[in-house]
Amino acid sequence: MLITSAASGRERGTTLRAVPLFAMAFATFRRVTATLAVVGSLYACDSPTRVCSLIGCSSGLTVQLTRLPVGAFSVEILPDPPLGNPPSYRVDCGGTAPACLSQVFFPDLIIERARVRVTTTLGTVTHDVGPVAYQTYYPNGRQCGPACRSATVTVGIPE
Numbered sequence: 001m002l003i004t005s006a007a008s009g010r011e012r013g014t015t016l017r018a019v020p021l022f023a024m025a026f027a028t029f030r031r032v033t034a035t036l037a038v039v040g041s042l043y044a045c046d047s048p049t050r051v052c053s054l055i056g057c058s059s060g061l062t063v064q065l066t067r068l069p070v071g072a073f074s075v076e077i078l079p080d081p082p083l084g085n086p087p088s089y090r091v092d093c094g095g096t097a098p099a100c101l102s103q104v105f106f107p108d109l110i111i112e113r114a115r116v117r118v119t120t121t122l123g124t125v126t127h128d129v130g131p132v133a134y135q136t137y138y139p140n141g142r143q144c145g146p147a148c149r150s151a152t153v154t155v156g157i158p159e
Contacts, residue, residue, distance in 0.1 A: 052144030060107040061114070061132065062152040068102040069120040069157050071095070075104045078115040078126070103152075110134065116155045123158035 063075050072095030077088055089109055093100030113130030134151040138144070 053140050055139040057137065057139045057146060057148035058105075058107050059110060059149045060105055061109040061111065062150065063104045063106070063116055064152050064154040065102045065104070065118065066154060066156045069094075069118075069122075071121045072097070073100075073118065073120040073157070076117040076119070077106060077109065077111075078117055110149060114153065116153065118155060118157050120158050125156060125158045127155040129153045129155065 061077070063077075065075075072093065074090060074092045076090045079088055089106045091100065091104045091106070093104070111132060113128070114132060115126055115128055117124060117126045132151045132153060134149040136147055136149050138147055140146070
């Protein structure tokens, strides 16, 4: 493309190349990518400038009921083997107690085997569960902590 001087009507001899739009976009993409790489390296695992968030977590056992009972119910974790003692952990749901969902969480409960007793208006059922498989997770990354352990076991309700 030649640029023509409007005043003289003569060609000035300067040649411009047309740059395709995708070439401009690619150049911008390269600059942004390079910038992100530099910023990302500031937060790399081995960097002394690593920033950790403050996300917390809770270790424990979640009991997943196959379905939500109608009316009040309770979920208990009994010692295994039974020692004749009252349940170590019990959550009451509905009635005069707060309502629960079909997942009942027992904080700080880390056990290998469990006996889970579910009591509803229709009766009581006890399940032997084990071995319980806990997963360790790090909500802020392995380098930042905290480390939490959780597991979920699924049990039925009285029919």
